[in-house]
Amino acid sequence: MTIKLLINTFIRSLFIHSSLNFPRMQNLGFCFSMGPVLKKLKLPPPMKAAFIKRHLQLFNTNPYMSSAIIGSVVREELQGEGQDEETVECLKNTFMAPYAAMGDPLFSGALKPFCSTVAVLLAFMGFLFVPFIYLVLFNPIHFWIRLKGFLAGYREGNGAFKFITVLNVPRLTAIIRTTTLVAAGILSAYLLFVFGGELGIPEHAALGFISGFVVVLLSYGLIKMGIPQTMLLYGYASLALVVSWFLC
Structure with a gap:
């Protein structure tokens, strides 16, 4: 019962x-x-x-x-x-x-x-x-x-x-947030890898992975400065919309 x-x-x-x-x-x-x-x-x-x-x-x-x-x-x-x-x-x-x-x-x-x-x-x-x-x-x-x-x-x-x-919620939260930033960097690199040719950039594949790595490092630095992760995600989304506007 x-x-x-x-x-x-x-x-x-x-x-x-x-x-x-x-x-x-x-x-x-x-x-x-x-x-x-x-x-x-x-x-x-x-x-x-x-x-x-x-x-x-x-x-x-x-x-x-x-x-x-x-x-x-x-x-x-x-x-x-x-x-x-x-x-x-x-x-x-x-x-x-x-x-x-x-x-x-x-x-x-x-x-x-x-x-x-x-x-x-x-x-x-x-x-x-x-x-x-x-x-x-x-x-x-x-x-x-x-x-x-x-x-x-x-x-x-x-x-x-x-x-x-x-x-151990605080540690779990930190791990997931770090993983999210890595995933966001991979996403940025992939987008440049796929669409980099439209920008007329030679060797855009290598540049894409480098750019993705830079995005991850930049995000890590901004978080250390106290910038909220949600603000970064919204900022990246807005930047992606602006870039896509000029590419289309």
Whole structure:
């Protein structure tokens, strides 16, 4: 019975961002995720109303890291039989900000740009179904982190932060960002390799690889100076549009 409850709760947690709203952000998605727990507890009407009310309060964190918090809350609610409201609220409020602070740079600032860069590179190389390639790269990673976080949260309860410690999110984010820059350099070199002849440049293949290497070094230097990676990616995209305008 508990396994079925956990499976249902985890599946529901995947949709936490579906009903995002400005007043209380992800509260509807969180409350929806806790539905199987409420059903199992079989609380009397007043306690059931209190259960729903406390899970409709403001909740906002990185959606891909939210399952770890949900797993912890499930454990606390089942152990407290739906009556330990103070512990549950404290747990949610304590974990929201740290998980968001680590999840946002990892997913929005590193993993998504990496998957996008690889997909664009493969698109220029002539691969079909590039959108599916992006999904194949991104979805297994975030699904694995969600599942591991949920299980760790349920096992550890309020000690779920150990999951983040083992994952070493800052180091993982740095590795993915560095890999993204390398992929961007390869993409730049490939574009010059393919279209360099239109510029009338002899030996454009060698020049392309050299230029790509320069782009990587330049990007590394700009990041060391504090320039955000997302700004670099937007800048490269804008530069590519300008260059393509003159080439066409």
